[in-house]
Amino acid sequence: MNPQGTNNEQRVGEQVLITKRTARWAKLAVLAAGVLALAAVTISPSYAANDTEVYIVQGLPGKNLDVEIDGKSVASGVKTADVAGPFKVKPGKNTVTFSENGNEVLKRTFSVKDGGKADVVAHLPASSSGDPLVTVYKYEDVKVPKGKAFLAVSHTAAVPPADIQVNGQVLFANIANGESLDLTVPVATYKVAIVPSGKKKPVYFGPVSLTVKGGAINLVYALGDPDKKTMNVAVHVVETGKTGSDKPSEVNTGTGGQAVGEGPALQVNLAR
Amino acid sequence: MQSRFRSLERRGPGLRLCLVSVLCLITFFCGCTAQASSGNSRPTSGGPDGHSSSVAPAREGHPAASQRVTFIPEHLTLRGHGSAEVQPAETVDGLLKVPENVQHVGWWDGSAQAGEPFGATVIAGHVDSATEGIGFFARLRSIKVGEMVTLRAGSHSLKYRVTSVRDVPRRALATDSQAFKQSGPHRLVLITCTGHYHRDRGGYDNNLVVIAKPRGMAR
Secondary structure, three states, rough: OHHHHHHHHHHHHHHHHHOOOHHHHHHHHHHHHHHHHHHHHHHHHHHHOOEEEEEEEEEOOOOOEEEEOOOOEEEEEEEEOOOEEEEEOEEEEEEEEEEOOOOOEEEEEEEOOOEEEEEEEEEEEOOOOOOEEEEEEEEOOOOOOOOOOEEEEEEOOOOOOOOOOOOOOEEEEEEOOOOOEEEEOOOOOEEEEEOOOOOOOOOEEEEEEOOOOOEEEEEEEEEEEEHHOOOEEEEEEEEOOEEEOOOEEEEOOOOOHHHOOHHHHHHHHHHH | OOOOOHHHHHHHHHHHHHHHHHHHHHHHHHHHHHHHOOOOOOOOOOOOOOOOOOOOOOOOEEOOOOOOOOOOOEEEEEEOOOOOEEEEEEEOOOOOOOOOOOOOOOEEOOOOOEEEEEEEEEEEEEEEEOOOEEEEHHHHHHHHOOOEEEEOOOEEEEEEEEEEEEEEEHHHHHHOOOOOOOOEEEEEEEEEEEEEOOOOOOEHHHEEEEEEEEEOOOO
16 A cells, blocks of 8 residues: 555655645645555455455365355366365355266355355265265464474264374374364474274274474365275365574573672672 | 464363364254255255255364363462463574563473473573562572472463473583473473573573473363
8 A cells, every 4th residue: 555655645745846836736646645545454454354265175085076166166176185275255154066077966055254264175974874074174374383383183084083193192082073183293294193082903094194384284184984995184284474483592591690699799889 | 473263272171162062062953954955855945956045054173172272371380489470482683582570481482382292391580680689480499300380371271290400501501401392292391590600791601401291281
């Protein structure tokens, strides 16, 4: 908003200096600049408000899906474990349709608040004999310190409640289809495996290596069906702001000497 | 600054459970609706192509009950030695800027939150200062292995047990002691100054580094 306004104002200043005849134009220009500035102020929030968006996560094994949002085609041939988007949607209720070769596979409504973000996931239910479903996982910008990642894991696979082992230890416990858990972890490559809640076997998936991205939200979806050997993960990484300062090289937390009986005496002596 | 998402995620287990149960109920009912309409037959009511109001709603993802509590510490208690307010502290030109009020201590804002699975939660504070005298962390000079330290923020808390107390030359703190390491199992690292005080330089030789291990999970 500023460049235009500033230019106009500068121009205004010059004109006034050159001749008084242009003073009336100058006033108009100032007015125009003001209007422009005002317009910019009112425009920017509504632009932000339009940033209501979703990603599509294709969690159905063995399918290439075409996706429509509110009857409009947004993606075609989305493969298993792929993430498509972002797609701008209107705040409030929307309808998503997944189809394959012209046949409707799934159709659901979902709601996203103004400016909200969500992953719309088509996936299998906990029991592989059930119908596929759509789960919407909402997320917001989470700032993380440099060198750390916000990691959210979601269960969208045809398995009962599960534990997620990270480097051999249960880091995410007893998570059921449709649920998620999150943590902030240092940037590293982790060995990830999915096992039944409270057990070590059978291993539903993995171990696989997962490298998390720092300064970002890492949304991980476990999907597929171990009985059909279609277990997989979809990973959606969203860059976000960083927070926190660098590692200190020094901590200087004693500047008086009083703790060892050195400090105040000096000050008192000087004062006298 | 913490985002809305984070503050939502960092609520107490009670609130979270409450939220989870509400979501479960919603999910349950939505599930029923979905079940009803995703069977053999196409939706029966609504517009010509089954558009409009008859389309079943998608399920809402929600946190599992085991969602871990993590929090930025706001209060630190040394059992038997009182407590101090904890404020976020930033590194500026390599120096950790702890609160000037020597009765307060500073949480390095690049370190782990209490309750995270990995990395050190680093809290540093004055042993003394030229203007304010003896600081809260002068108490660390007498802390012993086995003593308890509690971090709190609102209704959240996590207890730690001291496992080591040692002096590290100030210049070697960043490289030798691994005080700031953000990998490895979660721990609490308390830092102040100790050793010989050099009046001419206005500083101490060493840092006192206290390491404490968490007792269970944050609540």
